[in-house]
Amino acid sequence: MKIANGMEFVNDDRVIGKWENIGWISGINSFSVTDLNDKSGEYNILYFLPNGEPYWIFEGWTKGVILINYGGDDPILSYRYDLRDIDGKQYLFFRLDDKTEVFVKADSEHYTKATLGNHDNIDLPFVSDKKLIGAWDSVAFVSETEDFSPENKYDDLFLKSMKILPDGDLIQTYMDSEWHDKWTKGYILNLHRTTAAKYQITEINGTEYLFMEWKMGNYIYGGMKPDYYVFKRKI
Incomplete structure (x- = not known):
């Protein structure tokens, strides 16, 4: 099965689910989860959907690789990820150009685009506001x-x-x-x-x-x- 950039999808059951950011480190080879810099705010949460399914700016994934498109005519970029089990927890190291964003696994749910993310109650009664019209x-x-x-x-x-x-x-x-x-x-x-x-x-x-x-x-x-x-x- 092909995903974005014509890449062949290779499954990785360990990565499927929700990952929460805990900070970042300089460089792209470290596996440290201590002495991290505070969260950058670029990627607070990552979801890996089954079969490499894309969502938002994430154009999909295959084993060891995340594909990202920042919008418009920008190219689809490929970034490496690594997994490590440390002290009973699963960590994901997301390798960007010159730094590594570090995530800890929150769950292994098989999300879909319809079920993931923050959504609000929009079933609200209509009340007029003349100032807005x-x-x-x-x-x-x-x-x-x-x-x-x-x-x-x-x-x-x-x-x-x-x-x-x-x-x-x-x-x-x-x-x-x-x-x-x-x-x-x-x-x-x-x-x-x-x-x-x-x-x-x-x-x-x-x-x-x-x-x-x-x-x-x-x-x-x-x-x-x-x-x-x-x-x-x-x-």
């Missing part, structure tokens, strides 16, 4: 709401705009597509990803800005806290 254009993407400054310019934002309709429907316009989703007071409900993103509207220097949690792959599959898209009301 209207058209909003994206102006920024930030890690924390306090990082936003109206003076800063952000180019090539993936999510371009949102149109909030009075009946609880909304249209999100991306670079290459439109998504039709739902909203209720306090939340943007992503039907595709099964997430409920909190929003808040803040006035800065007399201008209204909408801050929305960005709950995509990093949140769903990577175990990371969400970043924020910032929108300005379209006049």
Whole structure:
């Protein structure tokens, strides 16, 4: 069976399941699990699905190799992994270009894309919010709401705009597509990803800005806290 990059899939039962990051070390040959650097935040959780099945940025795996694509026209990259049993625990050493991310095995579940990751309850009753209704254009993407400054310019934002309709429907316009989703007071409900993103509207220097949690792959599959898209009301 072929996977990404035309590689032949070779099974490795030991790696199937969920792995949690515990830190990283310099270099790509060490098997140390002590004196690790604090977690980098790049990869908090890894899932290995049966048969090398891909998910999120992970284009699949075969014995000893993880395939990653960071999006767009970027190539699919191959990285080595090694396994070791140390003091009764299973560890995975994920070899990047100049460092090794270290993981400990959390479970050996046979996950599928439908069952893994963080998902929210989106079965929420509709409650109107007159302040939200209207058209909003994206102006920024930030890690924390306090990082936003109206003076800063952000180019090539993936999510371009949102149109909030009075009946609880909304249209999100991306670079290459439109998504039709739902909203209720306090939340943007992503039907595709099964997430409920909190929003808040803040006035800065007399201008209204909408801050929305960005709950995509990093949140769903990577175990990371969400970043924020910032929108300005379209006049």
